Amino acid sequence: VQLVQSGGGLVQPGGSLRLSCVTSGVFRMYGMGWFRQAPGKEREFVAGIRWVSNTYVADSVKGRFTISRDNAKNTVYLQMNSLKPEDTAVYFCAADSVSRNRVPTAGSEYAYWGQGTTVTVSS
Numbered sequence: 001v002q003l004v005q006s007g008g009g010l011v012q013p014g015g016s017l018r019l020s021c022v023t024s025g026v027f028r029m030y031g032m033g034w035f036r037q038a039p040g041k042e043r044e045f046v047a048g049i050r051w052v053s054n055t056y057v058a059d060s061v062k063g064r065f066t067i068s069r070d071n072a073k074n075t076v077y078l079q080m081n082s083l084k085p086e087d088t089a090v091y092f093c094a095a096d097s098v099s100r101n102r103v104p105t106a107g108s109e110y111a112y113w114g115q116g117t118t119v120t121v122s123s
Contacts, residue, residue, distance in 0.1 A: 089118075
């Protein structure tokens with residue numbers, strides 16, 4: 001099982017970025033999520049999406065970030081708009097192989113993780 005991330009980089013405040021995460025070697029992943037970890041801080045949930053495309057976005061990014069998935073491509077995306085310096089972090093995608101009736105938001109609910117990609121928001 002592999003989750004391969006792409007995207008990220010340096011962007012000015014107010015700018016946009018899109019992160020991608022491709023899964024391979026798995027039969028089915030029900031929930032997909034994005035987490036982030038800023039320097040000196042704990043990992044936090046950013047957004048998640050279930051197999052049937054129900055989404056849940058953390059309050060800190062609501063209205064600015066959007067999660068989506070293309071099941072045919074086994075890919076999940078995180079579109080980040082109106083970026084702020086406090087969005088600077090390493091972002092991780094994660095996959096949940098358990099069927100749940102809600103979007104998983106805890107890191108412990110995700111069995112597989114991407115390699116992480118750095119997003120830096122700075123002028």
